[in-house]
Amino acid sequence: xxxxxxxxxxxxxxxxxxxxxxxxxxxxxxxxxxxxxxxxxxxxxxxxxxxxxxxxxxxxxxxxxxxxxxxxxxxxxxxxxxxxxxxxxxxxxxxxxxxxxxxxxxxxxxxxxxxxxxxxxxxxxx
Numbered sequence: 194x195x196x197x198x199x200x201x202x203x204x205x206x207x208x209x210x211x212x213x214x215x216x217x218x219x220x221x222x223x224x225x226x227x228x229x230x231x232x233x234x235x236x237x238x239x240x241x242x243x244x245x246x247x248x249x250x251x252x253x254x255x256x257x258x259x260x261x262x263x264x265x266x267x268x269x270x271x272x273x274x275x276x277x278x279x280x281x282x283x284x285x286x287x288x289x290x291x292x293x294x295x296x297x298x299x300x301x302x303x304x305x306x307x308x309x310x311x312x313x314x315x316x317x318x319x
Contacts (some may be wrong), residue, residue, distance in 0.1 A: 194227060196252040196255070196256060198231070198236040198248045198252070199236060199237060199238060199245060201236070201238070203236060203238055203249070203252055205252075205256055207261070208234065208249060208252065208253060209253075209257050209261070211229065211230050211233050211234055212253060212261075214229065214256075215229065215230060215233075218253070218258070218261060222305070227247060227249050227250045228242045228243055228245070228246035228248065230249055231249055231280075232246075233247035234249070236249065301311060
């Protein structure tokens, strides 16, 4: 479930960077800049700009505040873990595509063919 404003999905990294460029969360809250951020992100199409700003405030607190309050050390560790996970997933995808491209043995290929036949039968049964 992605956060929405006026039926549009909010780009969380863009929201985070917009808040930072407007002086950070404290500045945005104290100077009531949420409406300006809503305009900047163009999320207020057809909706009340103040309501859109309030919704962005809620979204920021729910989705981004935990990240915003991390120390530099915690942030670096989180980034390292994300990059590690990304590398593992990329490696797995590369291995799977290698098997699909004929890099696997004939046994694996015949299993894939059997699975495809089962899927075809499932579609017919419906």
